[in-house]
Every structure is written in structure tokens, then in C-alpha cells.
Amino acid sequence: MRSLISAELLKLRSTRSAWIPLTAALAIAVIAVVANTSMAGHGANTHLSPAALPGLLRASGGQIVDGAVLLAWIVLSAGEFRHRTSVTTFLGEPRRLRIAAAKLVSAALTGVAVGLLAEALSAATSAAALSAHHVPLNWSQPGVLSAMVAVPLLAALFGVLGAGLGLLLRNTAAALGLALMWAFVVEGIIPAVTRAPGMVRWLPEAAANAVLHGASPAATTLSAGVALAVLAGYAALLAGAGAALTARREIGTATG
Amino acid sequence: MTTIAVEALTKRYGTVTAVDDLTFELAPGRITGFLGPNGAGKSTTMRLLLGLARPTSGRATINGCPYAELRDPLRHVGALIDPNVFHPGRSGRTALRIAARPARIPDQRVEEVLHLVGLGSAAHRRAGGYSQGMRQRLALAAALLGDPETLVLDEPANGLDPEGVHWLRGLLRRLAAEGRTVFVSSHLLAELAQTVDDVVIINQGRLVAADSMADLLEHTNASSLEDFFLGATSPDARPTHPTSTRSRSLS
Numbered sequence: 001m002r003s004l005i006s007a008e009l010l011k012l013r014s015t016r017s018a019w020i021p022l023t024a025a026l027a028i029a030v031i032a033v034v035a036n037t038s039m040a041g042h043g044a045n046t047h048l049s050p051a052a053l054p055g056l057l058r059a060s061g062g063q064i065v066d067g068a069v070l071l072a073w074i075v076l077s078a079g080e081f082r083h084r085t086s087v088t089t090f091l092g093e094p095r096r097l098r099i100a101a102a103k104l105v106s107a108a109l110t111g112v113a114v115g116l117l118a119e120a121l122s123a124a125t126s127a128a129a130l131s132a133h134h135v136p137l138n139w140s141q142p143g144v145l146s147a148m149v150a151v152p153l154l155a156a157l158f159g160v161l162g163a164g165l166g167l168l169l170r171n172t173a174a175a176l177g178l179a180l181m182w183a184f185v186v187e188g189i190i191p192a193v194t195r196a197p198g199m200v201r202w203l204p205e206a207a208a209n210a211v212l213h214g215a216s217p218a219a220t221t222l223s224a225g226v227a228l229a230v231l232a233g234y235a236a237l238l239a240g241a242g243a244a245l246t247a248r249r250e251i252g253t254a255t256g
Numbered sequence: 257m258t259t260i261a262v263e264a265l266t267k268r269y270g271t272v273t274a275v276d277d278l279t280f281e282l283a284p285g286r287i288t289g290f291l292g293p294n295g296a297g298k299s300t301t302m303r304l305l306l307g308l309a310r311p312t313s314g315r316a317t318i319n320g321c322p323y324a325e326l327r328d329p330l331r332h333v334g335a336l337i338d339p340n341v342f343h344p345g346r347s348g349r350t351a352l353r354i355a356a357r358p359a360r361i362p363d364q365r366v367e368e369v370l371h372l373v374g375l376g377s378a379a380h381r382r383a384g385g386y387s388q389g390m391r392q393r394l395a396l397a398a399a400l401l402g403d404p405e406t407l408v409l410d411e412p413a414n415g416l417d418p419e420g421v422h423w424l425r426g427l428l429r430r431l432a433a434e435g436r437t438v439f440v441s442s443h444l445l446a447e448l449a450q451t452v453d454d455v456v457i458i459n460q461g462r463l464v465a466a467d468s469m470a471d472l473l474e475h476t477n478a479s480s481l482e483d484f485f486l487g488a489t490s491p492d493a494r495p496t497h498p499t500s501t502r503s504r505s506l507s
Contacts (some may be wrong), residue, residue, distance in 0.1 A: 003357050003358050003359075003360050004357070004358055006357050007354050007357035007358055010350070010353060010354050010357065011343075011354055014343075014345070014346045014347075014350045014354070015343065015345060015346070016345055017345075079343070083341075083342070083343045083344065084338065084340060084341045085341055085342065085343050087308065087337055087338060087341040088341050088342070088351075088354075088355050088398060090307070090308060091306060091308075091329065091330070091335050091337075092329070092330055092355055092357075092358035092359060093329075093358045094306075094307040094323055094324040094326070094329060095324065250303075250308065250309045250310070251303075251308040251309070
């Protein structure tokens, strides 16, 4: 399995359309801290204080990192079929569930690595920015550790979601389109269409927000633990469906 | 000893029968040409043999095992199914390194096969910029990565220039002389006639002939492989019965 994961990670490193979004997400993690600390105290923005640190860590490593890891693994797993590299992959390891597992594990590892790197960059930039504004740093305050843990964990789950979706659809454009439609349209209109506003908290993006920011005081979101379990359930569902179809489908045809 | 065995292999796609009750065996140390008109079922047979598609019935084995049950298959079987199976943004070298990883084949072997197929100086270039012939050579390099005892090559001469075809003929001869089984499909009958020891001919998914080149021509009074092929696969040819006068086993 280690050699298969090594091959998957080499594919990631050698695919520009996969690693460029990840690099961009890391750059944005730094830029977000700089922008937030620069605008503090201006207009309606509150002044910088020691309590700003957890918010800076969450804001810089949250949705952008999740989206980048999701995109990268959609490109990598669906791209196997688009570019027909699946033929070489499955000739090298014909036990297809092992290949699917290697992709899912590699996607999770990518998420953890990029999430940790984003948080490290964000923490270093936050430390520099807060010190520059003479704001004392308090790393042991509530919210700092949870942000440091939540960001890599969420990114890992979004990596699995991306790899699973790519294996399931085998079409990069369709998988990217579905992911974008879901994030920007579907999750927004489901409560209106179903006339069940409470339903939204059970959907992936809302669950991810609940993990990152914790339960809202008005209890309109799930608790972080439940939300994490819900998101893990979505990831397991997509990963399982993608792996099962990969094991059954024919390889080397016009579409695969 | 048989390395490739195809037993009553059948593959249907809906109402279309791509491979129909096909049976033959190949022996090591020989080059076997796999012939048939377009749509005869050659590529489907090779994909079934390599575990990329599932048979409707029957089985295809390599060294007694279905491909999917081989451990480290790259070290036993080298396959060229399609030259267009490389990511256009990756270099030839990286594409082979990725292919080599599952079998833990060292990077040194990647360099060896790149030089063997004449791509040493182009290895750093993106595969998307390769000519058809270069992609074919890269696919052949991928097939040779594990130094396998069995080679399954679908139209390996496609896109190669005359020098490339000559080089390929020498390479296949050398590999067979080392005791390997070489199973190669092609439409280039004249070229194949110079290269192969045995032939398996199919038409509409069914076996037409499986014999050594010499015996096939002798027993059928055909003047050439092309002469026999055209007669055996024409619409007027009598279907279904293997024309071979020998056993369908080439071992």
C-alpha cells in the first residue's frame, strides 16, 4: 500500500492543475491574515486584541484550503480516466480497491499536510502581525488549538470527498461543476425548496462551518463533534460509492 | 510450458458479441501474431487477458492465474494497450516513475528502459509534446519496466517510422530469444510475417486459425500470410471452424 500511496503522491506533485490550487491556498492563508490585521480598527472592524488570534487562524485556513484540496483530488482522481492513465494504473495494480484506497488515503494525507502547513503559515503571520501592532500573543487561549486541529481534519475530509467524487463520476468537468453547484447553489436553496430551514445544518458545507467555528449560540448549527461525524459520513459515502464503482467498471474503454 | 491460456473466452456488450468462445494457448520463447480485421475482438481479448475488462464467460490466464490475481504483475507481464495513456503534462520520465512505483521498480530501471527505447534524451519533455511514435516507444518502455517474461502488445508498430519498425522487430526477436512469450497484434501483415513464429487469427470474435507460420502456409497452400488472412477473414469465408490443421494449442 505504501508504494501505491507513493505513486499517488507523485501524481499530485507532477500535476500542475492539482498542486497550483494547493499552493494558492497556502498563499491566501498568509494574505488573509495580513488583510484582516491591516483592516482591524478601520470602519466597522474591531481593533486587534489577543482574542483575535483564533479567528485569524480559522479564517486563513478554512474554506479556501478545503476547496483547494477538494479541487486537487477531483482533478487527480477523475483525471485518471480523462487522460486514460487509469490503464497504466490498473495494469500496475489490478486489485482495484487497493488503488481506490491508496487514492483516498493520499487525499486525506494531502489535506492534513496542506491544512497543517496553512495553519503554520497563518500562525507565523499572525504572530508577526499581532506583534507589529503590539498585541500580546496568547497561544493557550480557547479556540487556538481547536483551529489548529479542525483545519487539517476538515481538509483531509474534503480531500476524501474530492477523490471519492472523482472516482464516482470519472469526468473532471462534471465533478468540478457538481462541487461548485453544490457549494454555491444547492446548499443555499435546499432549505427554501424543502421548506425545512433546519435541514441545512445537516448538509456538508454547514457541517464544515460548524466544525471550524463551533456550534452557534442560537443552536442553529450542529455541535462540532456531530458536524464532524456528519461530514465524515458524507466522505465515507462518496468514497465507498467511488471505490465500489471503480472495482466494477471496465478500464481502457473510450470513457475510462 | 504455457504462459498465456485463453479458454472458451466470451465477451458480450448487450447484443454484440465481441469475443466468442475463443480458445488458444501460447508457449514461451516464441512471438505470436494476433490478427483479425477491425472489430474482430483483438483489443477486447487483450483487455480481458489483462483484467481491464471482465469476461462474460470463460477465462484468460497468464502462468495459470488471471491477471488480477498476479502479485506484482509488472514483473511478470508487460502490456502495451494504447500509447495514449500518459498524462500530457508529465514528462516521459515521471510517467514511467509513476508506473514503476507499485512494483517498487527502482528509478535506475526507468532510465534503462528509456534508453532502451531511444527516449533517453527526450525523457525530460512532457509526454503531451511527444509524437505518436515517441508515445508508442514510451508505452513500450512502460511494458518493459518489470523485465517481464510475458509481453502483450496491441499494435506496437503503430506510429513508428521504418527505422522504428525495424528496431521493434529486432527487439521482439531478442526478447523471444531470451525465452519470453511475446503476444503481439498488428494490421501490418507483411511486417508481422517477418517477425512472428506463430499466429492466432480471429474474425467476428471467433477463432479462425492458430498455428505456426510455417505449418499454416504449408497446410493451407496459401502463398503468404496476407493471402491466407484475406481468404480466411473475407465475408465469403466459411466461419466458425479453426482452419488450423494443428491443435489450437501452440505450446
